[in-house]
Structures are given as structure tokens and as C-alpha cells.
Amino acid sequence: MQPENLLLQTDGPVALIRLNRPRQLNALNDALMDELGQALAMYDADEAIGCVVLTGSDKAFAAGADIAAMASKDYMQAYREDFITRNWERMRSMRKPVIAAVAGYALGGGCELAMMCDFIIAAEDARFGQPEIRIGIIPGAGGTQRLPRAVGKSKAMDLALTARLMDAAEAERAGLVSRVVPAARLLDEAMDAARTICGFPRHTVMMAKECVNRAFESPLSDGLLFERRVFHSLFGTHDQREGMAAFLEKRQPGFENR
Numbered sequence: 001m002q003p004e005n006l007l008l009q010t011d012g013p014v015a016l017i018r019l020n021r022p023r024q025l026n027a028l029n030d031a032l033m034d035e036l037g038q039a040l041a042m043y044d045a046d047e048a049i050g051c052v053v054l055t056g057s058d059k060a061f062a063a064g065a066d067i068a069a070m071a072s073k074d075y076m077q078a079y080r081e082d083f084i085t086r087n088w089e090r091m092r093s094m095r096k097p098v099i100a101a102v103a104g105y106a107l108g109g110g111c112e113l114a115m116m117c118d119f120i121i122a123a124e125d126a127r128f129g130q131p132e133i134r135i136g137i138i139p140g141a142g143g144t145q146r147l148p149r150a151v152g153k154s155k156a157m158d159l160a161l162t163a164r165l166m167d168a169a170e171a172e173r174a175g176l177v178s179r180v181v182p183a184a185r186l187l188d189e190a191m192d193a194a195r196t197i198c199g200f201p202r203h204t205v206m207m208a209k210e211c212v213n214r215a216f217e218s219p220l221s222d223g224l225l226f227e228r229r230v231f232h233s234l235f236g237t238h239d240q241r242e243g244m245a246a247f248l249e250k251r252q253p254g255f256e257n258r
């Protein structure tokens with residue numbers, strides 16, 4: 001069954017999730033986030049899927065959490081309901097890669113959602129920001145934590161304290177996005193990247209993702225040890241032998257995901 005606030009589609013091993021509340025610039029409400037969590041869980045469990053692309057509309061990836069839905073909350077309600085935390089955490093446990101394809105606004109929770117993805121490809125017209133301070137709150141889904149890790153303290157402070165928006169070129173210079181492409185090319189570029197990833201052994205992709213993420217969770221010595229253990233384990237796989245043999249024999253590898 002198609003969800004109400006998302007458009008789901010698959011193209012071979014690539015799943016495309018499009019946030020679809022265009023009249024609210026994809027403002028992220030509970031219903032949408034529930035559906036997104038379910039879709040991510042479904043694709044993570046689906047053997048046929050190797051990579052997910054998450055996108056929005058031409059005008060907005062997402063303009064933030066839905067302000068109308070949270071305007072009347074009081075502290076006790078927010079705390080006791082575990083306000084939106086419960087359905088924002090699914091992305092963190094995704095084992096398969098998720099690419100954010102961002103056009104237009106990625107603000108507040110929208111910027112945070114993009115940052116939860118594994119990397120961001122931005123259209124030239126993309127604009128990123130954490131403008132929550134303008135409405136009397138602060139970022140609540142990682143904006144004060146992931147943004148400084150991505151762009152450094154100075155720029156993260158600048159964005160969170162002044163509410164100014166950053167364009168795609170600045171976001172690329174700062175390291176928030178991996179590439180900037182013309183808006184008309186955005187989806188093709190993201191889908192191509194996803195297809196490229198799907199051409200590599202699934203377990204290797206998942207292990208590489210796990211290792212890169214470990215860099216943000218542990219001291220360097222632990223991260224290096226973790227990487228080394230995973231690296232060594234790959235010498236027990238068919239696809240390592242096949243990949244190296246194919247290189248030496250100057251032919252394309254036939255990976256079997258094992």
C-alpha cells in the first residue's frame with residue numbers, strides 16, 4: 001500500500017523514497033516520519049534492495065519539522081510523548097546506504113534528516129540551515145551535533161545562532177554535501193551513485209558504511225582497530241578473491257554477495 005506522505009518506487013536494486021507533502025514544503029509531521037521509518041525498515045530487510053535514495057520536491061527537501069503540529073505542545077507533553085524522537089531514530093539503524101538528494105530547502109529537521117543519510121548530493125539551488133532559533137527553539141534532531149562534525153564549530157554556530165541559510169556551493173565547500181549538480185540532474189546523479197554502489201558486494205558496502213560511521217563514535221585507535229578487524233574479515237569472502245582475480249586477469253568481476 002502506498003503511504004500518504006511518501007512516494008515509493010524501486011528501480012532494480014535502488015529504492016527511491018520521495019517526501020510528499022508539497023503544500024507544506026514537506027514539513028515533517030508524525031505521520032510522515034512513521035511512514036518513513038516503515039519504508040526504511042522495509043527496504044533494509046529487502047534482499048533485492050542495495051541502496052536507498054531519499055529526496056523531496058524541486059522546492060523543498062523538507063522545510064523542517066511541522067511547526068503547526070508542535071506549536072501547542074507543552075514541556076510535559078513533549079517529554080512524556082518522547083516528542084518525535086521515537087520515529088526519527090530509524091535512519092540511524094539503517095545498514096544499507098541512504099543517499100539524500102536535496103533540492104530547495106533543507107531546513108531545521110529537514111537539514112537534520114539529510115545529515116542522518118550517508119551522504120548528500122545537492123542541487124545548485126539547495127539551501128541548508130538550522131533556523132529553529134527564529135521560532136524559539138533549538139535544533140532537536142542532531143543539528144547541534146552532526147552539523148559541527150560536518151562543517152566545524154564556527155560555521156555550525158553561525159548557522160544555529162543567526163538562522164542564516166547556506167547555499168549549495170557553501171555547503172560543498174564546508175563539507176556538508178559531497179557533490180553539487182544542476183537541479184535538472186539531481187535525481188539522475190543520485191540514482192547513478194546508488195546504482196554504482198549496488199554494483200559492489202552488499203556486505204562490503206555495509207561494512208564500509210559501518211566503519212566510516214565508527215569514526216564518529218570512537219577514539220581513533222578504537223576506530224582503526226575496528227576497521228582492521230572488518231578489513232581482515234573480508235579475506236574470508238568469495239567476492240574478495242573474485243574482485244582481486246578479476247583485476248589481475250583484466251576482466252569485470254562477477255560478485256556474488258558472499
Ligand code: DAK
Binds near residue numbers: 107
Ligand atoms: N512547518 C509547517 N508548515 C510549513 C513549514 C514548517 N516547517 N515550512 C513551510 N510550511 C508551510 C507554510 O506555512 C506555508 O503554508 P500555507 O501558508 O500555504 O498553508 C507553506 O508551507 C509554504 O511556505 P511559505 O509560504 O512560507 O513559502 P516561502 O517560499 O515564502 O518560504 C521557507 C519558504 C522555507 C523559507 C518558509 O516556509 C520557512 O521559513 N519555513 C519554516 C522553516 C523552519 O523554521 N524550519 C525549522 C522548523 S523547527 C526533533 C526532530 C526535529 C526537530 C526537532 C526535534 N526531535 C527528534 C526531538 C525539528 C525542528 C524544526 O525543524
